[in-house]
Amino acid sequence: MSTDPSTAAPALAVPDPTGHIGTDARRLAGHVAAAERRLAALPPVPDRTPEDRDRAAALHADARLARRAFLARHTEIVYALLTDGTTRRVRLPELVRAAAERFPGLVPTPAQMAAESRCVQAGKEGREIDQALFCGAVLRSPTAGRHLVETMLHPTPRALALLDTFRAADRVELDTVLVERRGTAGHVEFRNTARLNSEDARLVADLDTAVDLVLLDDRIRVGVLRGGVVDHPAYRGRRVFSAGVNLTDLRDGRIPFVEFLLGRELGYVNKMLRGLLTDPAPGAWSERGVAKPWIGAVDTFAIGGGMQLLLVLDHVVAEEDSYVSLPAAEEGIVPGLGNLRLTRLTGARLARQVVLGGRRIRATDPDARLICDDVVPADRMDDAIDTAVTALSAPAVAANRHMLTVAEEPLDHFRAYLAEFAVAQAHRTYAPDVLDKVERRWRERERRRAAGRTQP
The missing domain is CATH 1.20.58.1300 (Methane Monooxygenase Hydroxylase; Chain G, domain 1)
Structure with missing residues (x-):
């Protein structure tokens, strides 16, 4: 007392x-x-x-x-x-x-x-x-x-320091992320393997660096996000896209607001949607930066922050046994910018079922077509990714996706929501x-x- x-x-x-x-x-x-x-x-x-x-x-x-x-x-x-x-x-x-x-x-x-x-x-x-x-x-x-x-939206100092290494080796292995160039595609693989590729402070920082490297390398036309093989006993040996925010770290006080909860939205997630700003001079956005299309490959599940990432990508390939969810009602927190972006993909009613009711959408559900472009067996995932890379490598794709972003989520709309x-x-x-x-x-x-x- x-x-x-x-x-x-x-x-x-x-x-x-x-x-x-x-x-x-x-x-x-x-x-x-x-x-x-x-x-x-x-x-x-x-x-x-x-x-x-x-x-x-x-x-x-x-x-x-x-x-x-x-x-x-x-x-x-x-x-x-x-x-x-x-x-x-x-x-x-x-x-x-x-x-x-x-x-x-x-x-x-x-x-x-x-x-x-x-x-x-x-x-x-x-x-x-x-x-x-x-x-x-x-x-x-x-x-x-x-x-x-x-x-x-400017490149991070860490990415700029690693850029020459990445260009020389076509590969950089960070603590929790592997980024490598394969032809015209930049592959970003989550490797927080003991934690089901859940997002923690290390992964958020590594993803910011990895996304920058893909966008800065002018040999790359398309980015690919995929979860690596995990060590978790329940899914050992399987690829998992993402289990969302690490709730143990949240309980332990290791999910910082500035660097994680807000920095993630202003950092790599927004960079995948809008691209990098590389020129400080005023002018049209397309003259000041570089943007590229992104593909998501969902194995097993994309939960919480994992599903949020899918909402800014241009093409999503899902394994037929996978599912997506935004368990905001269960966790009690706001699912990032999922509330802003999900409605325009699914409509208001389904968005409320997912965000407020905790509905899971399995890849084989009819409603999954609103989020996933291709649903394939596990053994066809690599082929489906390669096909999508080829389709999105066309020269006009980057300009058209930029104009879609301008129409669907103007920067000031994003800014006001984020406030x-x-x-x-x-x-x-x-x-x-x-x-x-x-x-x-x-x-x-x-x-x-x-x-x-x-x-x-």
């Missing part, structure tokens, strides 16, 4: 913005510092009583009200100051760190985030929600948001029902492991 009387003090008065950024920044810093002092007087999150939790929630709510009021007035000038008047391309993680340094209290400090990273999800203060408020405000701004989206997604997803990852579900899953897995160890 917390006994410090300061924690029971009345709520802090949220400062009214004056419209002057210097004054408002000082007031915000003072307000957040006062809230942090009261938070520090409380026990650690796991040891808090219900009363302590209510006090902490009220303190966070007051601080967030102050941040939102500040951002409502000053988002564009904050972004301009952090990017030297939008003359510098500052990637999302660096942007958030710069905001913490330049505007104390606006987002958590690196030290606060480091402390959070040492806790399981249920043991954190939920400071990623504060990062999400900032990111959402930036994305909501037509000027700042568009600049950030375009910044994240809402950022805040909604951050809140969901700390929602009590989600924390309870991932904890129960973890305990059940540990129980099964213990039972397996005791069996003769």
